[in-house]
Amino acid sequence: MAYRRRVIDQALDGLFPHLAAIALEGAKGVGKTATATQRATTEFNLANELLRQTLAADVDQITRVPPPVLVDEWQLEPQVWDRVKRAVDDDLTGGRFLLAGSAGVAPGTRIHSGAGRIVSFRMRPLSFAERAVSTPSVSLRALLDGQLPTVTGGSSVGLPQYVDEILRSGFPGIRGLPEAARRHQLDSYLARIVERELPENGVHVRRPAALTGWLAAYGAATATDASYSTILDAATPGDDDKPVRQTVDIYREHLTRLFILDPVPAWLPLFAPLKRLTRTPKHHLVDPALAARLAGVSPEGLLRGEGERVTARRETATWLGALFESLVVQSVRVYAGAADATIGHLRTKDTNREIDILVERADHKVVAIEVKLSGSVSDKDVRHLNWLHDQLGDRVLDRVVITTGPYAYRRQDGVAVVPLALLGP
Known part of the structure; x- marks a missing residue:
């Protein structure tokens, strides 16, 4: 090939x-x-x-x-x-x-x-632009320049195609396989982590099924900041013989070392008037296909809203919405790395304000991004972006909502609306 x-x-x-x-x-x-x-x-x-x-x-x-x-x-x-x-x-x-x-x-x-x-x-799995599903028309690097570039373009990629891309994965050697073979390969990938990769790296897995259950619960907490105790409880419902917290911490440390866990850190701005922000990372696996496979959910099931989530506080997004956010995070991380930028997320401790992704330049100026599993964007969807702009002024280089819709454009308030398929490095 x-x-x-x-x-x-x-x-x-x-x-x-x-x-x-x-x-x-x-x-x-x-x-x-x-x-x-x-x-x-x-x-x-x-x-x-x-x-x-x-x-x-x-x-x-x-x-x-x-x-x-x-x-x-x-x-x-x-x-x-x-x-x-x-x-x-x-x-x-x-x-x-x-x-x-x-x-x-x-x-x-x-x-x-x-x-x-x-x-x-x-290196991470293939970003959306690298998958050659469509041709990007909006550059993250240009958004980071802070000149409010023209945002335009059209995409024929709709929700069913995004669902397909979530399940297909960004692993180059897996995504091109027929569906049944792809499912087996993803299962094999997950089994190899528990049965071979961890032992090869010095970790004795005494209870492989318990570790797999914890990994599935972590995947079900995708795009949330659920506590690790909440994830552990979800992994072992009604089980009095739970793994001890120390054992789970060791698994978590080594799964991160293997790059399987890929959490988004909390964004803590320097020299900014923002107070009482959480320091908890948002949970993500290296590829949302792994989370979906651990949950055993089908394309039809995702579109019907199936899938149990592990959530924190007032999480309201659907399981598909969480996986779409993870797909966006996966891609934005690749594009941000190419622009020498980093990413984080913002949430106030009272949960009244949150922004899914902050892409930060070396000078601490940011592009603020919200993710929306929809083709339309309302004033309500951009209120946190506009709040951050009011707080930080020109430290916010641009405000963006990433959608599943057909068109890229700028709203009258200056917020860019960009389908994921049209965003590129």
């Missing part, structure tokens, strides 16, 4: 010739190896145990072969990181090493930070 360029490729094209070492990090199956392979002359795949043992016995091999050198699943032999760092200390020539990893190193493993020597990039 021909390689399809990713959003991250543009950054790699510009930086790798000048940087000696780049690390691509992300969950298994997001496409790290395919992207890195486009630039590598020599490859070491440490998922091959024999090759891993050979490299462990002589890690200097990576400096004696033709560059660029790709070390895939490098975290399985952490001394590779330190050897690359030393090699870069000795020679800053660009374009020498690519490290691809599907997990952070295990706690207690000592490696140098690599700061100033190894530059890390996070």
Whole structure:
């Protein structure tokens, strides 16, 4: 299959010739190896145990072969990181090493930070623009410029297609399969996390079914800030033999280290007159298809409003609305990363004000984004965006509602309305 360029490729094209070492990090199956392979002359795949043992016995091999050198699943032999760092200390020539990893190193493993020597990039599943479902007409980078760019364009992508994209997943090797095969592959992906990935990374899973139940409850809390005790209760209803909180915390730590949990942190603005904001992250799995698969919900069921949610306080969104928000978050994260921006969410402690996504530049100015599972936008839907603009003034570069509708446009109050299919990097 021909390689399809990713959003991250543009950054790699510009930086790798000048940087000696780049690390691509992300969950298994997001496409790290395919992207890195486009630039590598020599490859070491440490998922091959024999090759891993050979490299462990002589890690200097990576400096004696033709560059660029790709070390895939490098975290399985952490001394590779330190050897690359030393090699870069000795020679800053660009374009020498690519490290691809599907997990952070295990706690207690000592490696140098690599700061100033190894530059890390996070890869996630395919954003909506990378799926080639439609052609974007609105750029997040342009919105971040703060010049209120023209917002226009039309899309034929409707709610059934968005549901299909949620269930199809953004994993390049899974999404193109027939529906039945795709379901089996997603099931296998989830089982592999519990039965192989965690044990390979030093975690003894005493009760796999309990961990799978907790993961399903976490997925059911998608796009909420439900407490971890609430999630645990939902995972074990009526079960007196619940996993202890310490065990769940260990699972959560390692699932985050494997990039399976991908929560959105609370946005806490600097030098701003906003008080009493929550510090709780919003829960998201690396791909909403995993949450949907854990719930066992069908396309027809999603459209009918089926699906049990784990919620906090006054959550009112539907299960489909939560999964659509997760799909939007997945894409916006990719586009924000390409623009050297970060994302967070805002909610006041009284829950009277909340904004789904804040995309923040390095100078702390933001694009505020609400997500709406609808084709139409009312004044009520933009009230929190306009409130934030009133509070922060020109620190809010733009206000956006992302919808499932057919058209991109600006409202009279300046809020941009953009279908997800028309948003791009």
